Every structure is written in structure tokens, then in C-alpha cells.
Amino acid sequence: MEAGIVGLPNVGKSTLFNALTMSKAAQSANYPFCTIEPNEGMVSVPDERLQRITKLIPPQKVIPAALKLVDIAGIVKGASEGQGLGNKFLSHIREVDAVLQVVRCFEDPDVIHVAGKVDPVADMETIELELMLADIQHIDTMLPRLERSAKGADKEAKQKVDVLRKCLAHLGEQKPIRTLTLTPDEAAVVREVGMLSAKPILYVANVDENDLAGSGALVQQVRGAAAQAGAEVVPVCAKLEAEIAELDEADRAEMLASSGLSEPALAVLARAAYRVLGLQSYFTAGEKEVRAWTVPVGATAPQAAGVIHTDFEKGFIRAEIYSLPDLESYKSEKEIRGAGKLRIEGKEYVMQDGDICHFLFNR
Numbered sequence: 001m002e003a004g005i006v007g008l009p010n011v012g013k014s015t016l017f018n019a020l021t022m023s024k025a026a027q028s029a030n031y032p033f034c035t036i037e038p039n040e041g042m043v044s045v046p047d048e049r050l051q052r053i054t055k056l057i058p059p060q061k062v063i064p065a066a067l068k069l070v071d072i073a074g075i076v077k078g079a080s081e082g083q084g085l086g087n088k089f090l091s092h093i094r095e096v097d098a099v100l101q102v103v104r105c106f107e108d109p110d111v112i113h114v115a116g117k118v119d120p121v122a123d124m125e126t127i128e129l130e131l132m133l134a135d136i137q138h139i140d141t142m143l144p145r146l147e148r149s150a151k152g153a154d155k156e157a158k159q160k161v162d163v164l165r166k167c168l169a170h171l172g173e174q175k176p177i178r179t180l181t182l183t184p185d186e187a188a189v190v191r192e193v194g195m196l197s198a199k200p201i202l203y204v205a206n207v208d209e210n211d212l213a214g215s216g217a218l219v220q221q222v223r224g225a226a227a228q229a230g231a232e233v234v235p236v237c238a239k240l241e242a243e244i245a246e247l248d249e250a251d252r253a254e255m256l257a258s259s260g261l262s263e264p265a266l267a268v269l270a271r272a273a274y275r276v277l278g279l280q281s282y283f284t285a286g287e288k289e290v291r292a293w294t295v296p297v298g299a300t301a302p303q304a305a306g307v308i309h310t311d312f313e314k315g316f317i318r319a320e321i322y323s324l325p326d327l328e329s330y331k332s333e334k335e336i337r338g339a340g341k342l343r344i345e346g347k348e349y350v351m352q353d354g355d356i357c358h359f360l361f362n363r
Helices: 013-020 048-056 083-093 120-150 155-172 184-193 217-228 238-245 249-258 265-276 301-308 310-314 324-330 333-338
Strands: 002-006 039-045 061-063 065-071 098-105 201-207 232-236 279-285 289-296 316-322 343-345 356-361
Touching: 002 013, 002 083, 013 039, 013 065, 013 238, 013 265, 039 265, 048 279, 048 289, 048 324, 065 265, 065 289, 083 120, 098 120, 098 217, 098 265, 120 155, 120 217, 155 184, 201 217, 201 265, 217 232, 232 265, 238 249, 238 265, 265 279, 289 301, 301 310, 301 316, 301 356, 310 316, 310 356, 324 333
Parallel strands: 002 065, 002 098, 061 289, 098 201, 201 232, 279 356
Antiparallel strands: 039 065, 279 289, 316 343, 316 356
């Protein structure tokens, strides 16, 4: 699962990406389209539960969950028609599972805005419109071929035609596909064909150092527009976060304290992106390592075991599971077992966020 960082040029996308991925790459120049091929990187998902587990089960190493991020070049008005190499950039979005849109919420005369003024809601609308227009073009390209196949005995093609026509009608009302009610089968078709406006979205308000909490007027405008779209907003000062990311741990803590932050805003953003992607974590804990593993919400125990190794899923017998509160109450896995708090779960068990697990399987 991966998320694509998008936005208009010069909103701070690459600065944010570099900070998130701890990249030491030089900052991008102050002009549009400085990023052509998308950069990719992994970002850890901070989780305080890992520290709570390691207090009671000290390991040799701790491994947090991670997300793959893709820094996609700036998109401008007319991108769906090829403006600013727009078609190339939009195709990169088709490959990701969710969109993190960076919205500029700061004034700076030294950083040009492609529209000539800072208007975050207009920027949000520009990106959304380009995604929808690209979807309309994509559907218009696919439909004739599918309609020909649907005239025969191709039931799959007929289903796709019905779903795409439904999407096209919704887009015609200037509504993104993510707001369209779909059955699970219809949603599977939409994912397969790669509809851009169907992807879940998280808005990242890039704020000034004087508005780290995002209480200013520009961020409030973003919050209002995002609420109407049913989306979340995370305020981040990309410039400050990039500086924090370059520091060692001691200096980082000092800078956070002086800025009035309990943790980097990037930690909040990483967790929000994790949620938007529909992901959750379960843990394995032992002397060698305490590790967070990533699974989709709704994953079964065998599917979760398969994340560790495919053989675990194929030969799954059962899962032994306990909770972090029980670990903190009983202080050790041995005591949890003795108290009868260790649960035995089978193939139908749906994993819960925060489960601590052992998997038994046939080799």
C-alpha cells in the first residue's frame, strides 16, 4: 500500500517528502515541475504502543510499521489536457492507493504561487477537478471497447460497462467517485481500472511557523472544505519539519519543546495516512524483536500471518493472541497464559488493531 503526495507546484510537497523520509536530498528549486519522475521513500509510522510493549518484553530491536510514499510532480490547471506534462503526472497517481494533497496555507513573497495568490480552497478544487476530468477521459477511452465486448457473452465486460456508466454520471455532476455509493463488486471494478477521484484523500495544510496548530484563517478554510468532502486535515509546517528531521535526537527534542510540540507533526501525518489507507497494526513480541506488522482493516488471522511469510498463511493452524492492556496488567506472557487471558483464534478470526500474536502453522 502506498500514498502519493500531490499538489500544485511550490506548495512544499518535496520539502514535506524529504522530511517524512529523512531525505538529505537538496531542496527543490523555486519553480514549477522541478520533480518529473516521482521520488519514492519509506516512512515509519510512530506508535507509542511499541514502547509500552518493550518495557515489559525487552527486545534486541524494535521495528515500527512503515508506509511507502511517492512524491508526484506539481499538478496545474489543465493537467488532464496535458498542461505541465499533466498526463504523465496524473498517470503516477493512478498507481497509488491514497492521495495526500499538500495545500499551501502560508504567505511568502519569495515563493511564487502559480495562480498568483494564496487560495487553498481554490487549490483543492483545481486538483479535484483535474482528477475528475482525467477519470472522464479514462472512461471515455475504455467504454467503446468494453461495450463491444459486452454485446457478446462477456459478463465481466458488461459489469464494467455498468459501473463505468454509473461513475460517468456521477462525475458529470462534478462529484468525485469517492463520494459515490458502490457495492463491493462495483468498488473492485473501480480499483481495477484505476479511477483517480475514487482514491481516499488526506489534506495536508502546509502552514507558517507562526501557525503550527493550524488555527489561522487559511487552514480553517481548508477544514471547512475538507469536512464537506468527509476528509481529514493535518496541519504541518514543512519547513520546520524538514529542519527537525535533520537534527539528532537530543537536538530534535529541544527544538520540539521550543516550538511547543510534543512530537513532530510528521508523526501525526504518518498515522493519519495509515488510517486513510485503511490499515492497522498488529504486533509480534519476543527477545529478538518487537515489531508492528501492517494489515488492512478486516484482515483475517491467516491473512495477517501471511504478511510475515506466505507459508504461515498456507499452513495456518491457529493464532495465540493477547492484548496490550493484559500485558501491562500481568507483566509477562507467561502470567497472561496462567490467567487464561491468552485467546486461541482460528481461520475466521478478524484481526483487531493492537493484537499481540503468535501464529502456529504446518511447515
